[in-house]
Amino acid sequence: MRILEELRPKVFDDIAGQKHLLGTDSVFRKMAESGGFDSVILIGPPGTGKTTLAEIIGNYLQMPFVSLHAATAGASEIKQVMESAGTQGTMLVFVDELHRFNKSQQVLLLNLIDSGKAKLIGASTENPYHSLIHPLRSRSFVFELQRLNHEDFALMFAKACVYFKKRYNAVDVVISDEDFDRLVQASDGDGRRFYSLLELSAVGGKFVGDDLHLNVKQAAEHTASGRYNTDEHYNMLSAMIKSIRGTDPDSALLWAFSLLRSGMEPEAIFRRLLISASEDIGNAYPDAVTFAHAAYENFMAVGRPEGDIILAHVVTFLAGCPKSNRSYNSMWAVKKYLEENTPAVPEPLRTNGQGYMYPFDFGGFVKQEYGASEKVFYSPSDAGFESKIAERLKKLHLGVKDYGKSKSEK
Incomplete structure (x- = not known):
């Protein structure tokens, strides 16, 4: 251009x-x-x-x-x-x-x-x-840097008019207020796109006397951006993650590929999938985060369009997995606790401490204080593999810690 x-x-x-x-x-x-x-x-x-x-x-x-x-x-x-x-x-x-x-x-x-x-x-x-x-x-x-607004585009248009008058030997360049608003909307805050659309509008325009009338409608219709604004990107990311969390693979696929179509970088999509694998699936299926990371690396190695197969694979897998946010909740629980407390390391756990009992000398587990003797930050659910973790912790810490119950059950 x-x-x-x-x-x-x-x-x-x-x-x-x-x-x-x-x-x-x-x-x-x-x-x-x-x-x-x-x-x-x-x-x-x-x-x-x-x-x-x-x-x-x-x-x-x-x-x-x-x-x-x-x-x-x-x-x-x-x-x-x-x-x-x-x-x-x-x-x-x-x-x-x-x-x-x-x-x-x-x-x-x-x-x-x-x-x-x-x-x-x-x-x-x-x-x-x-x-x-x-x-x-x-x-x-x-x-x-921020998206350009209506005022910014008006200044750019004034410069473009001077250019078009010289290039096409026109006395004036004519555009209606409605068409200018359409041009601004189609540009979506992108100055480069605005000038490109103006160029096409001029090429497809017509002279009425000595004035060049721009054909904005035709230019905008034949160059659909296929892009969404930043807010809509975040909305679609949110919809994808909430569909995975809600175990709806079809909707998760819809939003994942809508994001790709809108121009979002695959890295940004996979980053949210990796977070979801820990936040929403967690210990209900611990290998989910490893799978998501491997899928990302494979996607980058293969590239598009074949990599889209890998994206579909990981999205449907994560959506179909059992779900648990208990490890995610434990993070916030311990952070809140540390805002109000400064725990001291128990003597047996210190580098040169006395009295530490080596669990493997006792068959793999022995009850002793590790720093949160009665405190429960992580309360495993009964979903997927986490049910096995819950069963084991309940058995080992019976009488000391109350594992496996939600806050509402306590």
Whole structure:
């Protein structure tokens, strides 16, 4: 699309939206203009200016600029950047979809930053903090870009009109308020998509006298985005997990593949499945979390579309498993207890303590104090494999701890 290159912002003030970051007195603007950072991570939806912003920072600081995409770049590409870094002064390395880099690749980036020969700007459509190694997180400032709004698109449209008048030799560019609203809605906060739709509207438009009338309806109808807004993504994730929790594999499948269709990264879907395997299934089927992790690794190794078979496999498996949230509840119970108490380690359990009884000298179990002599944080259910755990704990701790009952039964 020619319009994307012709109207690509060249300086900070050209960027539509993001006033919270680009105001003249903003922390981000001052940091970017001074180069006072080692690593910056920009998170936000597509088409909000992450790549453009990185390029503008490189131009402003007059730094050599290298762009990598984490989905296609590997360790060899990072090493090539490391070898060339410093030959022309400090380099600015931009990594799109930063969260896709594995730990070893992140270590290479970290070494590059620590060498002082390069600064890093990472970009992601989701917060990548969960997937970053701690040393890289600690060196990084994170800033969030927001979806463009109606006012932002109005400013972009004014610039597009100047471009179209020159390109098509038109006296004016005409669009109705209804069509402009339709254009904004179809763009879904994505500036790149907005300009692309405008270009198609101009190509399919017609002249009435010397005025170019844009054909927005046709452009919008033939380029359905297939995307959902952020709230709807979260709603579908919630629906998928609640369907798994409710043991409804059909509904779980519906929402899992709706998420894929809407453009959500498979990693984000599998991350929620892994959480569900522990939170909702837990010890009712302990191998569920191992299965979900293996399915994720296999999906990434196979890729789409064949990997969709693996996604269907793990979703139906988790939905069909017996359910228990008792281990999940035990986490909150012990955290609450620790907010109000500071337990001391019993003498026999200390490193050089006296009086410890080795369970295997007593056939595998012996009653002694381990720190919560009467306290029950984990109360196993009678679901699936957890029923065996409940039976064993009840038998071993009879008369000391009241295992296997819900709070309402106590």
